[in-house]
Amino acid sequence: MNRPSTTRKTSTRRQAPLDFSQLRDNATQAARLLRALSNENRLMLLCMLFERERTVSELNESLPLSQSALSQHLAVLRDEGLVKTRREAQSIYYGLASQPAQRVVETLHSIYCPEGC
Template sequence: MNIELMQERADHAVVLLKALANERRLFILCHLLNEGEMCVGEMNKKLGLSQSALSQHLAWLRKDNLVSTRKEAQTVFYSLKSDEVKEIIKLLNNIYCH
């Protein structure tokens, strides 16, 4: 494997690990894994975070390409973006959330 590719992958891993280092963002990602696609209102009720805090965490996750969005009228739905994110969250979920 060439060094540039290794560096690129390491950079991507660091972004993911920084997001996972926050308890609330990890909780959001685990919830999206278990529940599937959810809108902010649903997450707000289930996670017990304020709308403001939840929106800030979702913006962080969206910026780092960990979640994807789909808009339906005025409602924005969130889901885990990639299979690699799903696999890592699934592993953490199996170890720490059961």
């Protein structure tokens, strides 16, 4: 009688040992990004900046936030390296800075705003 084999086939390819230090660093970076994205107002700011660069005035007109609250949210995003600024005459333009932020916002946009918001 043929009995099925109970031994597992093992791959001849060796897996690299898990680098816990690198894993911790990556998890820390991901947690910081997700913490910045966890606030509705900051998420809306990033979604607006996903479409194009905007001035502080444009952002302030589009979101129901006080000037000081907007500045605080933009400071958090700037400190986390998620947005960048550039000055043109009297205007300061904000845009998405980091590739991970762009990819996450793009993914969220495709899920929650597939036909535009």
